[in-house]
Amino acid sequence: MSSTTHHAQPQAVTLTDGQARRSRRKGARPGELLAAALDLFVEKGFAATRVEEVAARAGVSKGTLFLYFPSKEELFKAVVRENISGRFAEWNEAFDRFDGSTQDMLRYCLFNWWERLGSSKASGIPKLMMSEAQNFPELASFYQHEVMQPANTLIQRILQRGVVRGEFRAMDLRYGAYLVMAPMLFLALWKHSLGTCCDAPAQLDPQSYLTAQLDMLLHGFCAQTPSNH
Known part of the structure; x- marks a missing residue:
């Protein structure tokens, strides 16, 4: 009586549409944050702009903003360097x-x-x-x-x-x-x-x-x- 051993084939890992969107979104966040910050800094000035507003305009949380830019001052410097x-x-x-x-x-x-x-x-x-x-x-x-x-x-x-x-x-x-x-x-x-x-x-x-x-x-x-x- 013979037995046949079947080896499981590795399955390709594919991202769901939601995962792919989140991945692209994460990569785009610094640019989106800089664009939102530029808009608000020019519209309201540095002192009057709050980081919560920048995050909201970019569609992320304040915590996410601080992952990329540790302070409002560093965010402003990044805006100047970018532009x-x-x-x-x-x-x-x-x-x-x-x-x-x-x-x-x-x-x-x-x-x-x-x-x-x-x-x-x-x-x-x-x-x-x-x-x-x-x-x-x-x-x-x-x-x-x-x-x-x-x-x-x-x-x-x-x-x-x-x-x-x-x-x-x-x-x-x-x-x-x-x-x-x-x-x-x-x-x-x-x-x-x-x-x-x-x-x-x-x-x-x-x-x-x-x-x-x-x-x-x-x-x-x-x-x-x-x-x-």
């Missing part, structure tokens, strides 16, 4: 690859900033920092080191390139960089303050505004042509 300071490596690489004139580079700097950052919700972060920095010196220091200094350094590199190539006249690069950043900062502040409630005739068209600012900057920065008289 602004994390892009400086890319922007510096774009500087290194640029082979056009420095005037074209400066034009690219202003209009690319508006396209990538100024026109987005993240452009409300500078207004938030200017209004609340005094009450949150740690965040002000963080913003200075991770946003203001890298931005100043990058714009100084652009201006220095123009000076070295004879396209721009010699200047104080530090304050030259502030002159470039000032119109961008003003446009961001306008968008998130008076720009939300002014009548149509008083509104700014970002493209026209930046074109006018660029014209003024270049006439101040360009090397003077020798006079024939």
Whole structure:
């Protein structure tokens, strides 16, 4: 009498639809939390935003939020890194690859900033920092080191390139960089303050505004042509 031994075949483990959704949901949570935090920080300011509100808008519990971000301060820093300071490596690489004139580079700097950052919700972060920095010196220091200094350094590199190539006249690069950043900062502040409630005739068209600012900057920065008289 013979006996046949049957070996159980391993069964493939498959996730139910609910498990798959929860798995995808878990992976998406940090991004959803950062998006919700950005919305609320810009809408209400840092001090007035509560972590419970961020969690609720992202569709998770407050405890889940703290698994990813241990405090509201760390959440804010993550928002800044996600939307602004994390892009400086890319922007510096774009500087290194640029082979056009420095005037074209400066034009690219202003209009690319508006396209990538100024026109987005993240452009409300500078207004938030200017209004609340005094009450949150740690965040002000963080913003200075991770946003203001890298931005100043990058714009100084652009201006220095123009000076070295004879396209721009010699200047104080530090304050030259502030002159470039000032119109961008003003446009961001306008968008998130008076720009939300002014009548149509008083509104700014970002493209026209930046074109006018660029014209003024270049006439101040360009090397003077020798006079024939």
